Amino acid sequence: MRDVHVVRHPLVQHKLTLMRETERSTKGFRQLLNEIGMLLCYEVTRDLPLEDVEIATPLAPMQAPKLAGKKLVFAPILRAGMGFVDGMLDLVPSARVAHIGLYRDPKTLLAVEYYFKAPPDVADRLVIVLDPMLATANSAVAAIDRLKERGCHDLRLVCLLAAPEGIERFHGAHPEVPIWTAAIDSHLDEHGYIVPGLGDAGDRMFGTK
Structure with a gap:
């Protein structure tokens, strides 16, 4: 699919399989989501720009590469998106964090916003x-809508699982925003859940129903 990057690294695929298992504990699921978040972060940031700077090693001065420009922003969609944040911040500890509070109305499946907080210069950063x-994609589309309203233009989406229907809906609304995911599953069921999927990620992460 256009502008959809499926991360097929063996560690990502192995951890995803463990997360799918029904008997996986809340603690185990949360830990795996943290770990797989770090691995997905490695992939989504592999083309960040670098600039050479002057440093001194214990033996000699040299020109060496560092990340260029403003620090990036991680923008988790609450609440399940928070499962990615700690692992990604371990990898990019200088990143800023925006919070986007959305929940899916159980009847309409549409996203309802209840919270938004971002760095004041978020529009100048990669978000x-x-x-x-990425099931119905209603939450992801709504989150990108909110960020664009605040001037953001350099945007990427990271998800653990995607459904073909969700990808189509997302790129129908935001065709220029690339997606990184660990897998594209078969389809959505009548309740808007990904099949075979892994259930509700938020519920499994927090032990709720």
Whole structure:
């Protein structure tokens, strides 16, 4: 699919399989989501720009590469998106964090916003939106809508699982925003859940129903 990057690294695929298992504990699921978030972060940031700077090693001065420009922003969609944040911040500890509070109305499946907080200069930064499940894509589309309203233009989406229907809906609304995911599953069921999927990521992460 256009502008959809499926991360097929063996560690990502192995951890995803463990997360799918029904008997996986809440603690185990949360830990795996943290770990796989770090691995997905490695992939989504592999083309960040670098600039050479002057440093001194214990033996000699040299020109060496560092990240260029303003620090990036991780923007988890609450609440399940928070499962990615700690692992990604371990990898990019200088990143800023925006929070986008959305929930899915159980009847309409549409996203309802209840919270938004971002760095004041978020429009000048690369923003990586985090949402484990790209199912109907209503939450992801709404999150990108809110960020664009605030001037953001350099945007990427990271998810754990995606459904073909979700990808189509997302790129129908935001065709220029690339997606990184660990897998594209078969389809959505009548309740808007990804099949075979792994259930509700938020519920499994927090032990709720």
